[in-house]
Amino acid sequence: MFREKIKVFDCTIRDGGLINNHDFDDRFVREVYKALSLAGVDYMEMGYKNSKKLFSPKEFGKWKFCDDEAISSIIDGNKSKTKISVMVDVDRVDIEDVKPKKASPVDMIRVATYVKDIDKAIYLVNNFAEKGYETTVNIMAISRALDNELTEALCQLEEECKANTIYIVDSFGALYQETTEFLIKKFKSILKTKEIGIHAHNNQQLAFANTIEAIIHDANFVDGTVYGLGRAAGNCPLELLIGFLKNPKFDIRPILDLISNEFIPLREKMEWGYIIPYAITGILDEHPKAAMALRNSDKKENYREFYESLVGDDLD
Amino acid sequence: MFREKIKVFDCTIRDGGLINNHDFDDRFVREVYKALSLAGVDYMEMGYKNSKKLFSPKEFGKWKFCDDEAISSIIDGNKSKTKISVMVDVDRVDIEDVKPKKASPVDMIRVATYVKDIDKAIYLVNNFAEKGYETTVNIMAISRALDNELTEALCQLEEECKANTIYIVDSFGALYQETTEFLIKKFKSILKTKEIGIHAHNNQQLAFANTIEAIIHDANFVDGTVYGLGRAAGNCPLELLIGFLKNPKFDIRPILDLISNEFIPLREKMEWGYIIPYAITGILDEHPKAAMALRNSDKKENYREFYESLVGDDLD
Numbered sequence: 001m002f003r004e005k006i007k008v009f010d011c012t013i014r015d016g017g018l019i020n021n022h023d024f025d026d027r028f029v030r031e032v033y034k035a036l037s038l039a040g041v042d043y044m045e046m047g048y049k050n051s052k053k054l055f056s057p058k059e060f061g062k063w064k065f066c067d068d069e070a071i072s073s074i075i076d077g078n079k080s081k082t083k084i085s086v087m088v089d090v091d092r093v094d095i096e097d098v099k100p101k102k103a104s105p106v107d108m109i110r111v112a113t114y115v116k117d118i119d120k121a122i123y124l125v126n127n128f129a130e131k132g133y134e135t136t137v138n139i140m141a142i143s144r145a146l147d148n149e150l151t152e153a154l155c156q157l158e159e160e161c162k163a164n165t166i167y168i169v170d171s172f173g174a175l176y177q178e179t180t181e182f183l184i185k186k187f188k189s190i191l192k193t194k195e196i197g198i199h200a201h202n203n204q205q206l207a208f209a210n211t212i213e214a215i216i217h218d219a220n221f222v223d224g225t226v227y228g229l230g231r232a233a234g235n236c237p238l239e240l241l242i243g244f245l246k247n248p249k250f251d252i253r254p255i256l257d258l259i260s261n262e263f264i265p266l267r268e269k270m271e272w273g274y275i276i277p278y279a280i281t282g283i284l285d286e287h288p289k290a291a292m293a294l295r296n297s298d299k300k301e302n303y304r305e306f307y308e309s310l311v312g313d314d315l316d
Numbered sequence: 317m318f319r320e321k322i323k324v325f326d327c328t329i330r331d332g333g334l335i336n337n338h339d340f341d342d343r344f345v346r347e348v349y350k351a352l353s354l355a356g357v358d359y360m361e362m363g364y365k366n367s368k369k370l371f372s373p374k375e376f377g378k379w380k381f382c383d384d385e386a387i388s389s390i391i392d393g394n395k396s397k398t399k400i401s402v403m404v405d406v407d408r409v410d411i412e413d414v415k416p417k418k419a420s421p422v423d424m425i426r427v428a429t430y431v432k433d434i435d436k437a438i439y440l441v442n443n444f445a446e447k448g449y450e451t452t453v454n455i456m457a458i459s460r461a462l463d464n465e466l467t468e469a470l471c472q473l474e475e476e477c478k479a480n481t482i483y484i485v486d487s488f489g490a491l492y493q494e495t496t497e498f499l500i501k502k503f504k505s506i507l508k509t510k511e512i513g514i515h516a517h518n519n520q521q522l523a524f525a526n527t528i529e530a531i532i533h534d535a536n537f538v539d540g541t542v543y544g545l546g547r548a549a550g551n552c553p554l555e556l557l558i559g560f561l562k563n564p565k566f567d568i569r570p571i572l573d574l575i576s577n578e579f580i581p582l583r584e585k586m587e588w589g590y591i592i593p594y595a596i597t598g599i600l601d602e603h604p605k606a607a608m609a610l611r612n613s614d615k616k617e618n619y620r621e622f623y624e625s626l627v628g629d630d631l632d
Contacts, residue, residue, distance in 0.1 A: 205525070209528075274589075
């Protein structure tokens with residue numbers, strides 16, 4: 001029997017945009033939106049809402065800024081039940097760029113933060129919530145969070161923050177089922193009035209498994225991306241998530257078509273997925289940036305040297 | 317802290333052989349054997365011991381027959397602590413082909429069976445055990461086993477069978493963590509004197525996760541293959557398993573070298589891994605053979621039609 005509260009959240013364009021400087025063309029984004037709508041996916045995240053004072057629109061695609069007009073031009077004429085989300089990074093948004101919900105096609109704003117920046121995240125989220133948006137706080141690099149600092153951050157979120165949902169973000173793809181269970185139970189024990197979400201990375205082929213684990217322990221917001229598209233090893237494949245969930249509102253077939261028609265050709269041009277250097281950073285609980293640099297070098301298949309470079313750092 | 321009883325079992329050449337008619341050349345098999353030895357892997361399975369009356373050596377490579385001489389020519393000069401295994405299918409072996417252990421380089425014989433053939437499997441295993449081999453029974457297609465028939469088979473195995481270890485084999489890649497937990501607990505509750513093993517397929521990117529789940533619930537024999545090589549979606553990647561286990565006897569580096577030097581080039585010639593038609597048969601708990609046929613056709617990326625062909629069968 002299915003759990004109606006579970007919401008499926010697609011971040012294909014947002015997390016995939018980390019590979020191509022957020023430069024997907026409108027036709028592609030519209031195909032994704034249409035397929036997600038037909039499949040019954042609850043949310044679609046378009047990209048980041050970054051300040052144009054910090055990043056130049058000449059250097060990045062439009063989904064790094066997510067102007068309301070850009071989003072409207074995707075959904076106009078195809079409006080569906082799928083809600084629209086954008087992500088905001090602490091310290092990278094102009095708060096005045098975010099208009100009141102009534103004047104925007106956006107339904108949800110998610111604020112990505114590290115534990116140390118939780119005060120800034122709460123400030124942003126409360127502003128967006130007052131403007132009428134659904135909101136979440138997404139705690140990144142959770143596998144590196146110190147337990148006492150995480151406890152304090154969660155207590156603050158429960159007491160001070162208007163976000164509906166707090167996310168565990170396994171940025172490094174380092175979680176196993178036992179760690180996921182531990183974290184979800186910890187979040188649930190403190191965040192009595194919030195929903196819990198999970199955003200998993202697939203470095204160790206555990207993104208789907210950790211998402212299932214989170215569902216078992218009562219997380220209700222689950223992120224996926226079509227064919228696992230996303231930075232480095234990518235994310236939980238949306239098609240597997242839909243195959244797993246029993247809610248009859250979901251239909252896997254539009255996603256299968258989308259993969260056949262758009263993602264198989266895309267994979268020839270963009271690299272993501274299970275690739276050994278990303279597995280290594282996941283195993284070692286490291287940011288994938290060193291592995292991404294390796295994949296852009298002429299030593300891209302030199303795994304042992306890469307492994308030894310990571311474990312050989314001098315520590316004091 | 318690590319659990320010393322956990323044995324890592326590599327079946328790269330055996331399960332990979334299902335893709336290429338068991339026709340790996342000696343150089344390649346020797347490289348795998350050497351790397352597994354250096355990595356501290358406990359067992360290496362070379363292939364099947366099939367009757368030459370049933371299959372012609374002209375049509376298949378030598379690892380479909382696993383003559384003792386063929387195995388000796390791989391390990392001679394490189395003898396290590398890694399034990400050698402061969403697999404036997406019910407109804408496909410000439411029992412007299414199996415010499416006493418003392419006269420053979422093989423350490424273990426694993427008998428693969430469906431629940432319905434459990435009597436035949438017990439007969440074979442007991443013969444091999446009396447000849448001095450370590451033995452296992454590997455129950456295939458476990459996701460389709462009827463619970464009462466499985467119970468009866470397990471009771472028989474506990475009472476009548478000399479195998480040290482009984483394996484759960486997720487042939488269709490259809491298990492989730494909850495099913496894996498259920499099955500391991502069921503096996504443990506009946507098989508009081510046996511170890512439990514798991515052999516997982518990766519159709520839904522859950523082979524590693526289900527192997528971890530089995531370990532959590534006390535399975536001590538865990539199968540993997542280098543870079544996940546294996547029929548259709550392949551198996552639990554050995555490199556992830558070694559990354560996960562904390563036993564200091566394991567060293568991931570020889571496996572990383574092996575993947576760089578041998579498996580990246582091999583993947584250009586042989587297809588395995590996360591491919592949507594295999595995900596579909598996993599989700600639907602079906603044998604991958606229809607998906608394998610699709611991948612050899614000119615409709616290999618036509619996922620929706622394939623999905624509908626499987627869910628559209630008339631049933632009565």
